Amino acid sequence: MLYREAGQFKASYEADQQIFPILQDRIGVLLLIGFFALAVPLFADQYWLKAILIPVLIFSLAAIGLNILTGYAGQLSLGSAAFMAVGAFGAYNFMLRIDGMPFLVAILLGGLCAALVGVMFGLPSLRIKGFYLAVATLAAQFFIVWALVKIEWFSNYSSSGVITAQQIEILGFAFEGPQSKYLLTLFVVVVMALAAKNMVRSTTGRSWMAVRDMDVAAEVIGIRLMRTKLTAFAVSSFYCGVAGALYAYTYIGTVEPEGFNLDLSFKILFMIIIGGVGSIMGSFLGAAFIVLLPIALDVFVPMLLGDLVSSSFVSNLQLIVFGGLIVFFLIVEPHGLARLWQIGKEKLRLWPFPH
Amino acid sequence: MNLKKTVILGAAVAGLLGSSMAIAAEQFIGLPSYRVGPYAAGGSGIFGGWIDYMQMINERDGGINGVKLAWEECETEYNNARGVECYERLKEKGETGNSVFQPLSTGITYSVLDKVAKDKIPLVTMGYGRTDAADGRVFPYVFPLITTYWSQATTMIKYIAGKEGGTDKLKGKKIALLYHDSAYGKESHAVLEKMAERYGYELTKLAVAHPGNEQQSQWLQIRQLRPDWVILWGWGVMNPTALKSAAKTGFSREKMVGVWWSGAEEDTVPAGSAAKGFTAAGYNVAGADYPVIKDIEKFVYAKGHGNMEDKSRVGSVYYNRGVVHGLITVEAIRKAQEKYGKGKALTGEQVRWGFENLDMDDKRLGELGATGFLPPLKTSCMDHEGSGKVKYQQWDGNKWNVVTDWIDADKELVRGMIEESAAAYAKEKGITPRDCSKEM
Structure with a gap:
């Protein structure tokens, strides 16, 4: 009853082609954005903004990137963290070497660098598939991190290979406090998430899905495999790259190449598996799950067990519980958290008269 | 039924929170420890030794001039993002906020390097981290103590x-x-x-x-x-x-x-x-034959409070390194109390002064029961390293x-390089180095 689209007639093509064709969705998304853009900065304290919300947003963006490649185009990748690194180091170098470089342009250029590298490492996808492709992208993961350490120009010859993000300034306004950094991150993430949502229903997105479902069939109906797979790699790496640049500039501040290691790639992969493969909203849910759950466990497990057991035991217990919960969610809903929302939506449509 | 359960759980959590807040005059120290993952062996030894030393100070001396030490661990898994989260979480804890942050990870150190100066929390990176931070004029809040x-x-x-x-x-x-x-x-x-x-x-x-x-x-x-x-x-x-x-x-x-x-x-x-x-x-030695370790055994392990699960690790290199962390942190707080008032819980800014004015000569090390355990240490506004000696x-x-x-x-060689590198950092970040002649 609450969620019923009956009576919403579309009289024009524009109305029918909106990103969110259903009124309730539009209101919901606007309310969500409004809540996170207006209410949260007013009421959340520093800790929530700096340590919880900003990373969740950034990892959501990276997860969207991987979801485009893996969830929509069906190409398994283990190099997401490396593409983030390219974005972070790219943006840093553009800011450093070009005077008066606007920040937003720098992160976009960083993303473009990542897209370029992504296309390069996407070339093997034309010949190999599935797990074998995952191994090829694993090469990207190791090669890029190695190259960033090895070639000192990337880190501006810093003795330890670490880069420190410059001050962010847009139109003379310095982004220093957690509120402003959070809003900046939110803005970039919302714009890019909406763009992704739109893209996956466009011709590009549909050809990705066609290739994912069966590439031979896709080829037969006239989809060019090479272009489709490479655009998926480019767009996906672009998203990861921008996420990496935000990670360096609005979150950590000082990053080293080793920070973007295989662990992080796996984490992003887990985010989309838990959140929902092939779903933009799932990327947000997955990122929130993977980032927040370990922190919540670290806060609550010692509180509940207190001094009863040793701290090593508590630390190990957190990992066990975390792993257990992942298994639990995958058994209860193999298609991820986004699928739960989907089911909820179906139920709401029929409620209160399910028959 | 469910509601009832929630209420009971909520009350229990509130009770736990309330009880921990009731204790007064405590110096809070946030411990970003790592006890899982590939470096767990180092993390559990160092943080174990450090906690044992603080426990010993609480048991033997009743704290520092009556101020008990309180601490809370936060698991970082040696991961930068988790380290930043721990830093933010621990920052506001305790009566006066976190008084020192020692992540024992180069990555986390770099991640919080800019934040500590803003939040006024000293960052101690003993034996790792950014070497040029030894120039205290450019890095007032960073202390790569003992040696780099x-x-x-x-x-x-x-x-x-x-x-x-x-x-x-x-x-x-x-x-x-x-x-x-x-x-x-x-x-x-x-x-x-x-x-x-x-x-x-x-x-x-x-x-x-x-x-x-x-x-x-x-x-x-x-x-x-x-x-x-x-x-x-x-x-x-x-x-x-x-x-x-x-x-x-x-x-x-x-x-x-x-x-x-x-x-x-x-x-x-x-x-x-x-x-x-x-x-x-x-920069510390192995062995359990030092009076400070003997005191830990007597006041902590004999009462069954020890942090180490495997007691045979007491006196190992990592464990003793943790004791060194404890020794220096406690000494810095003691020093800061001399200036800002004995028996009071201090802020991070005040403890920073303590770290900058450490003077642990052979005599003082003898009093602490740690002669030969770590090198004599004397820090200043210019020199945040303080010793440079190793065995x-x-x-x-x-x-x-x-x-x-x-x-x-080779102080002359190293110091020149440190100042050069620190000056480059100051220029890049637009920091004006402090004038050390004006510092007290």
């Missing part, structure tokens, strides 16, 4: 020169540097190259990819090169692998010198007999034995 990687590199060459019979004998000698291919491993390059120019030894750098359990090609190169010495700049599993590979290659372990992250029981025991004769640097220990197959006295770093 660059200082350590100079003492290694001094140690080798001592074995060869003087620095003039170094000319034409071949030294191979087997290093962990990361920011950490590369810290050594600049100093060792500079010293190579000065003393005329030939330096060959051999990178080992993380984690370092594959070193065959590097040791093949060493076999062809036939160096006189091998410097092992390793971390974690790389160390025992290097020792075992050296034994296979037939390279004498007596001619291998390790850094302080290569010189713990966790590095040598897994290598078995291959580790015998290996020497490594340490060398040799593994005899069962335990580490100290084989040298404190070896001093």
Whole structure:
């Protein structure tokens, strides 16, 4: 009853082609954005903004990137963290070497660098598939991190290979406090998430899905495999790259190449598996799950067990519980958290008269 | 039913929170520890020793001038993002907020480097981290106490020169540097190259990819090169692998010198007999025969409060390193209390003053029961390193034995490089260095 689209007639093509064709969705998304853009900065304290919300947003963006490649185009990748690194180091170098470089342009250029590298490492996808492709992208993961350490120009010859993000300034306004950094991150993430949502229903997105479902069939109906797979790699790496640049500039501040290691790639992969493969909203849910759950466990497990057991035991217990919960969610809903929302939506449509 | 459960749980949580808030006059210390993951061996030893020392101070002395020490652990898993979260979470805890942050991870150190100055919390990076932070004018809130990687590199060459019979004998000698291919491993390059120019030894750098359990090609190169010495700049599993590979290659372990992250029981025991004769640097020594360790056993372990699950690790290199962290942190708080009021909980800003004015000479170390346990330490506004001395220990197959006295770093060389690097950082970040003549 609450969620019923009956009576919403579309009289024009524009109305029918909106990103969110259903009124309730539009209101919901606007309310969500409004809540996170207006209410949260007013009421959340520093800790929530700096340590919880900003990373969740950034990892959501990276997860969207991987979801485009893996969830929509069906190409398994283990190099997401490396593409983030390219974005972070790219943006840093553009800011450093070009005077008066606007920040937003720098992160976009960083993303473009990542897209370029992504296309390069996407070339093997034309010949190999599935797990074998995952191994090829694993090469990207190791090669890029190695190259960033090895070639000192990337880190501006810093003795330890670490880069420190410059001050962010847009139109003379310095982004220093957690509120402003959070809003900046939110803005970039919302714009890019909406763009992704739109893209996956466009011709590009549909050809990705066609290739994912069966590439031979896709080829037969006239989809060019090479272009489709490479655009998926480019767009996906672009998203990861921008996420990496935000990670360096609005979150950590000082990053080293080793920070973007295989662990992080796996984490992003887990985010989309838990959140929902092939779903933009799932990327947000997955990122929130993977980032927040370990922190919540670290806060609550010692509180509940207190001094009863040793701290090593508590630390190990957190990992066990975390792993257990992942298994639990995958058994209860193999298609991820986004699928739960989907089911909820179906139920709401029929409620209160399910028959 | 469900509602009732929620209410009861909520009340229990609130009760727990309430009870922990009721205690007064406490100095809070946030511990970003790591007890899981690849570096758990180091983390559990160091944080265990540190907690045991603070526990001992609470039990034996009733705190520092009556101010009890309180702490809370936050698991970082040696992961930068988790470290930042811990930093933010611990920041506001306790009566006066977190008074010191010591992450024991280079990555986390870099991640919070800019934040600490804003939040006024001292960042102590003993034996790791950013070397040029030893210049206190540019980094008022960062303390790479006791010694830095660059200082350590100079003492290694001094140690080798001592074995060869003087620095003039170094000319034409071949030294191979087997290093962990990361920011950490590369810290050594600049100093060792500079010293190579000065003393005329030939330096060959051999990178080992993380984690370092594959070193065959590097040791093949060493076999062809036939160096006189091998410097092992390793971390974690790389160390025992290097020792075992050296034994296979037939390279004498007596001619291998390790850094302080290569010189713990966790590095040598897994290598078995291959580790015998290996020497490594340490800014603290191993052993349980020091009065400070005896006090921990008497006041903490005898009462069943010890933090270590495996009590035999008390007195190991990592454990003792944790005790050093405790010793220096407590001493800094004590020093700060002398200035800002005894018996009061201090803010991070006040504790920072304590770290900057540490004076732990031999006499003071004697009072603390730690003569020879760590080098004498004296910090100032200019010098946040404070000592630069290390001892060398040799593994005899069962335990580490100290084989040298404190070896001093080549201060003149290192200090010049530190100031140069710090000035470059200050310029990049637009920091105006403090004027140390105005500091009290």
